[in-house]
Amino acid sequence: VTVAVCDLDGFSTLNDRLGDRAGDALLRAAAERIRVVAGPDAVAARLLGDEFGVLMPLVDGNTGPGLAESLLEAFRIPLRVDGHDLLVTVTVGIASGGGDTVPDLLRRAELALQAAKLTGTNRFRDHSGELDATAAHHAELAAALRRGLDHGEFRLVYQPIVELPTGAITGVEALVRWQPADGPVVSPAEFIPVAEHSGLIIDLGAWILDQACADAAAWHRRHGAGAPRVNINVSARQLLDPDLPGLVADALHRHRLSPDRITIEITETAVFAGGVALGTVRELRELGVGLALDDFGTGHSSLTLLRTCPVTTLKVDKSFIDDLNGTAEQEAIATSLSTIAATLGLRAVAEGVETRDQADRLHALGYRYAQGYYFARPSPAEEIDAALAE
Ligand code: C2E
Numbered sequence: 321v322t323v324a325v326c327d328l329d330g331f332s333t334l335n336d337r338l339g340d341r342a343g344d345a346l347l348r349a350a351a352e353r354i355r356v357v358a359g360p361d362a363v364a365a366r367l368l369g370d371e372f373g374v375l376m377p378l379v380d381g382n383t384g385p386g387l388a389e390s391l392l393e394a395f396r397i398p399l400r401v402d403g404h405d406l407l408v409t410v411t412v413g414i415a416s417g418g419g420d421t422v423p424d425l426l427r428r429a430e431l432a433l434q435a436a437k438l439t440g441t442n443r444f445r446d447h448s449g450e451l452d453a454t455a456a457h458h459a460e461l462a463a464a465l466r467r468g469l470d471h472g473e474f475r476l477v478y479q480p481i482v483e484l485p486t487g488a489i490t491g492v493e494a495l496v497r498w499q500p501a502d503g504p505v506v507s508p509a510e511f512i513p514v515a516e517h518s519g520l521i522i523d524l525g526a527w528i529l530d531q532a533c534a535d536a537a538a539w540h541r542r543h544g545a546g547a548p549r550v551n552i553n554v555s556a557r558q559l560l561d562p563d564l565p566g567l568v569a570d571a572l573h574r575h576r577l578s579p580d581r582i583t584i585e586i587t588e589t590a591v592f593a594g595g596v597a598l599g600t601v602r603e604l605r606e607l608g609v610g611l612a613l614d615d616f617g618t619g620h621s622s623l624t625l626l627r628t629c630p631v632t633t634l635k636v637d638k639s640f641i642d643d644l645n646g647t648a649e650q651e652a653i654a655t656s657l658s659t660i661a662a663t664l665g666l667r668a669v670a671e672g673v674e675t676r677d678q679a680d681r682l683h684a685l686g687y688r689y690a691q692g693y694y695f696a697r698p699s700p701a702e703e704i705d706a707a708l709a710e
């Protein structure tokens with residue numbers, strides 16, 4: 321037999337936006353299409369969330385890759401739900417074998433699915449043989465991430481952005497943390513890239529956006545005008561999603577939050593990744609949310625980008641702050657980065673400030689906002705709340 325696992329992308333996003341009833345209808349339409357493609361001899365069933373499994377006997381010249389191709393082809397046509405044409409992308413992992421048990425094939429098909437998502441280009445992968453070590457590690461990590469998301473293993477911590485020299489909190493940056501049930505905390509530096517390549521960042525990003533807006537709204541209710549604005553990181557893949565501005569608008573609406581209470585952090589590599597991204601950035605700005613250019617100064621075209629990309633804040637990368645050791649050159653660079661911001665009417669935030677000496681120097685060089693371990697480490701929402709109440 322051949323086992324195929326199909327994952328629909330963008331599905332839970334659509335589900336959130338359309339409501340449960342339309343979501344169910346979409347799910348039924350997808351299941352129906354899969355059954356038609358798989359044919360009467362196959363068994364098709366929903367697995368977890370937006371994943372479907374297909375079990376197909378290898379008869380009459382049926383092949384695994386053939387099944388995968390037909391499934392991909394079938395989803396090039398939008399699904400018709402409640403009078404809307406909805407396009408979901410599908411990724412397929414397959415595994416075939418005579419002597420293997422179905423659970424074993426299912427597990428390998430699942431790994432092949434994760435591997436296909438990592439490569440992004442080829443939308444299906446055959447895992448009838450073995451995967452190489454790195455791909456397998458990433459695939460396992462991606463599978464664990466998906467389970468983690470279903471089981472609520474993610475949380476947000478917030479790092480204060482303060483005003484110099486008083487240290488008063490004016491904003492916070494939301495940073496995601498993952499605590500798997502069965503292991504140590506994994507750093508976002510490790511799992512965000514995997515979430516990006518596997519496409520899971522779309523669902524994870526939607527959760528982050530919702531949670532950050534919920535916390536921002538709660539702070540606003542409790543502390544009024546003194547509540548911190550909340551910065552939310554958005555990755556390259558999220559910026560390529562034309563639904564992103566709609567998702568942000570929905571989250572603001574759901575939590576009755578005014579757009580100027582949040583700032584979306586983007587990186588220049590993300591904006592340059594594709595023409596679509598710049599359009600999305602402009603739409604985000606039109607919503608009225610703040611836009612921060614993260615890791616400013618580390619890319620190749622930071623200055624060019626400022627002409628076309630409607631940002632409101634520049635986050636000056638930690639590398640420029642680290643080097644503030646008193647030499648004229650380093651100070652000249654740090655000063656010019658803040659001057660650029662001031663000239664363009666943008667705010668500059670110095671990132672990764674670790675010492676009092678750095679904070680003093682930055683203030684002397686004209687910086688008004690800073691963030692870093694010297695002021696505060698990222699901490700849970702309740703601790704931010706307590707700090708605000710002081
Ligand atoms: P980033 O956006 O540049 O976030 C700043 C990182 O620097 C955070 O690491 C923060 O804890 C760390 N940091 C802050 N102050 C200091 C300091 O004084 N010294 C040092 N050495 N480090 C400092 P974290 O939380 O591990 O996040 C790493 C990266 O992961 C982030 O870099 C961002 O690119 C990504 N990331 C984190 N949370 C999210 C998220 O919710 N969504 C997305 N898309 N990416 C995220």
Ligand code: CA
Nearest residue numbers: 327328329370
């Ligand atoms: Ca999915």
Ligand code: CA
Nearest residue numbers: 493553585614
């Ligand atoms: Ca950031």
Ligand code: CA
Nearest residue numbers: 614615635671
């Ligand atoms: Ca940064």
